Amino acid sequence: MKTLRFLFAMVAAKCAALGLRLLGRNATYLPGLIAVKLAPDFIGHLKKPETLICVTGTNGKTTTSNFITSVLKSTGKRVTNNSFGSNVQAGVAAALLLNANLFGKPKNDVAVIEVDERSSLKIYPYITPDYIVINNIMRDSLKRNAHTEFISFILNSAIPKESTLILNADDIICSHLAPQCEKRIYFGMDAEKPDHTEGMAAKDIVYCPACGGRLVAEYIRYNHIGRVKCERCGYGTPDRDFTVTAIDRENGTFTVNGEDYKLVNDNIVNVFNFCGAIALLTTLGVTHAEIVKAFETAEIVKTRFVSEALGGGRSLTMILSKGQNPVAVSRVFSYVSKCEGDDKCLLVMVDDKADNTNNVENTCWLYDLDYRPLLDKGIGQIIFAGKRCYEHQLRCAMTGIPAAKTAFVPEVAGSVNAIDLDRFKDIYLLYDNYLLDDARREEKALKGRCGA
Numbered sequence: 001m002k003t004l005r006f007l008f009a010m011v012a013a014k015c016a017a018l019g020l021r022l023l024g025r026n027a028t029y030l031p032g033l034i035a036v037k038l039a040p041d042f043i044g045h046l047k048k049p050e051t052l053i054c055v056t057g058t059n060g061k062t063t064t065s066n067f068i069t070s071v072l073k074s075t076g077k078r079v080t081n082n083s084f085g086s087n088v089q090a091g092v093a094a095a096l097l098l099n100a101n102l103f104g105k106p107k108n109d110v111a112v113i114e115v116d117e118r119s120s121l122k123i124y125p126y127i128t129p130d131y132i133v134i135n136n137i138m139r140d141s142l143k144r145n146a147h148t149e150f151i152s153f154i155l156n157s158a159i160p161k162e163s164t165l166i167l168n169a170d171d172i173i174c175s176h177l178a179p180q181c182e183k184r185i186y187f188g189m190d191a192e193k194p195d196h197t198e199g200m201a202a203k204d205i206v207y208c209p210a211c212g213g214r215l216v217a218e219y220i221r222y223n224h225i226g227r228v229k230c231e232r233c234g235y236g237t238p239d240r241d242f243t244v245t246a247i248d249r250e251n252g253t254f255t256v257n258g259e260d261y262k263l264v265n266d267n268i269v270n271v272f273n274f275c276g277a278i279a280l281l282t283t284l285g286v287t288h289a290e291i292v293k294a295f296e297t298a299e300i301v302k303t304r305f306v307s308e309a310l311g312g313g314r315s316l317t318m319i320l321s322k323g324q325n326p327v328a329v330s331r332v333f334s335y336v337s338k339c340e341g342d343d344k345c346l347l348v349m350v351d352d353k354a355d356n357t358n359n360v361e362n363t364c365w366l367y368d369l370d371y372r373p374l375l376d377k378g379i380g381q382i383i384f385a386g387k388r389c390y391e392h393q394l395r396c397a398m399t400g401i402p403a404a405k406t407a408f409v410p411e412v413a414g415s416v417n418a419i420d421l422d423r424f425k426d427i428y429l430l431y432d433n434y435l436l437d438d439a440r441r442e443e444k445a446l447k448g449r450c451g452a
């Protein structure tokens with residue numbers, strides 16, 4: 001009976017995928033949605049590819065899974081992934097079903113699947129990944145993800161004990177996930193060790209989850225990323241198997257376990273992501289030379305981070321900055337503050353457009369967002385665009401950012417006109433996922449103003 005239901009769901013989903021293709025549209029998650037609606041345990045009936053890799057965690061899933069996919073493809077493997085669609089249950093089902101024949105047998109040898117943390121309970125009970133890469137566990141949208149303990153609970157309940165975990169050692173929440181899994185590989189960073197022991201005001205972990213003792217930091221890089229140890233029971237940061245020991249920004253390289261790799265993007269969060277990917281790839285037997293070659297051609301960050309010259313000595317850097325996610329946006333503020341230059345201007349478009357148009361928007365994330373990097377003297381102008389601009393104004397005032405260098409524009413359209421191009425040369429445009437079209441339009445308008 002079960003099998004019949006699966007076959008029916010498979011035929012319906014394949015027909016939907018074919019229909020979409022005939023209409024000239026890419027197969028999105030719709031076929032997957034049909035499949036899981038008709039057979040909730042659909043994924044469980046598919047035969048697992050030879051190697052199934054899942055990538056999960058709060059930040060960096062897409063960058064990491066796209067990179068792993070492109071490296072494996074460049075080594076000649078046939079790889080399926082869900083980068084075209086979504087990372088929730090239907091998106092995962094869509095990717096796996098497109099890779100399967102009618103009876104659920106996979107066409108490609110390897111699947112690299114990005115999995116939204118909250119979807120874990122609907123995915124892992126049905127299919128056991130060989131490897132799960134977990135980048136970090138941070139506070140995210142309160143509305144969608146509640147808090148890190150809730151997300152940890154979901155992952156601990158869902159992750160199969162047979163999977164090998166590739167974990168960020170420097171994230172004390174991430175490194176202790178799923179204790180039922182014995183096969184654990186840790187990655188992290190020793191380079192550019194900070195000398196401070198404080199992260200943001202908002203902390204996701206303060207006390208030892210094992211005994212309730214205070215967690216004492218050797219150093220904190222940001223948020224709870226760093227090295228910590230419980231003062232009572234010794235619970236703490238595990239030893240690493242893969243370590244970033246050096247970052248050479250001048251020559252554009254970083255070093256993991258004595259081997260150099262190209263530094264595609266020097267934002268520290270991305271160096272962590274690449275180290276996690278290198279840990280997995282090396283474990284899979286991919287050689288250093290193969291990874292290095294793939295770094296040259298990988299199109300990993302183009303949609304998330306683009307920097308270009310505008311003419312007249314000006315530059316534009318566009319950075320995806322997920323709204324509702326205080327850690328992601330804080331990291332981008334911090335990154336821009338550390339970029340070279342004394343003429344920096346930020347145009348910040350991080351409103352949750354979908355929420356403030358159709359839904360209920362929660363703005364309390366702005367009070368977890370760390371505005372202090374914006375005090376940097378090299379940043380001369382900061383423009384907040386969108387309906388929530390005055391909420392940002394309050395936060396800027398609370399942080400002590402001089403009013404003279406800020407501007408608040410309620411309409412995103414045309415916000416680029418507020419940039420003082422006579423004074424500022426390096427423009428950074430930070431935009432939310434849902435504002436990609438708006439960002440492209442403003443980018444075009446800016447180029448028009450610069451005559452580029």
Ligand SMILES: [Zn+2]
Pocket residue numbers: 208209210211212213230231232233234235
């Ligand atoms: Zn303890």
